[in-house]
Amino acid sequence: MTPRKEPEERLKMGRPTKYKEEYCEEIIAHGHAGGTLLTFSIEKLVAEDTVHEWASVYPDFSESCKIVNALNKQKWIKRAEKISDGSLGSAPMVKFMLSACYGLREKTDVNQTGSLTLIGSAAEIIKQVADGSTTDTANN
Numbered sequence: 746m747t748p749r750k751e752p753e754e755r756l757k758m759g760r761p762t763k764y765k766e767e768y769c770e771e772i773i774a775h776g777h778a779g780g781t782l783l784t785f786s787i788e789k790l791v792a793e794d795t796v797h798e799w800a801s802v803y804p805d806f807s808e809s810c811k812i813v814n815a816l817n818k819q820k821w822i823k824r825a826e827k828i829s830d831g832s833l834g835s836a837p838m839v840k841f842m843l844s845a846c847y848g849l850r851e852k853t854d855v856n857q858t859g860s861l862t863l864i865g866s867a868a869e870i871i872k873q874v875a876d877g878s879t880t881d882t883a884n885n
Contacts, residue, residue: 763791764799769809776813779820785813818847 768789775785786793800807821842828834843849 762799763789763795764803764806766805768799769803769805772806772809773812776816779817780813781817782810782813814847818843821847 772780772782772785775788780788782796783793786796789796796810800810821839824834825836825839825843828836828839
């Protein structure tokens with residue numbers, strides 16, 4: 746009879762991970778060269794989701810991924826600065842990359858003022874809306 750496996754051993758079943766500890770340093774070097782998490786996953790022949798999974802399982806790799814994201818964010822911010830100085834470049838593309846990839850957005854303040862006056866009881870208004878017979882009583 747085959748001995749029963751401990752629960753920890755059963756969790757180890759499945760395909761072994763392709764993750765290697767040296768990926769922490771490799772991905773930072775990849776980021777310094779302008780690479781992203783996506784291009785690193787392509788280089789390692791794994792899905793981008795796999796790289797994100799590694800980051801959730803291995804804290805050191807997670808930190809390295811954060812560094813790569815910061816390096817790429819810095820790259821796009823520098824491009825935006827060059828364009829604002831009059832250099833050649835596409836301002837809409839830089840704006841898109843900073844908002845789509847890094848969550849940077851233009852701040853928009855909306856201030857709404859005014860008042861609302863209800864004529865009649867709330868029950869009458871609700872009945873009119875439900876019946877589809879709303880009329881503008883303020884202009885009658």
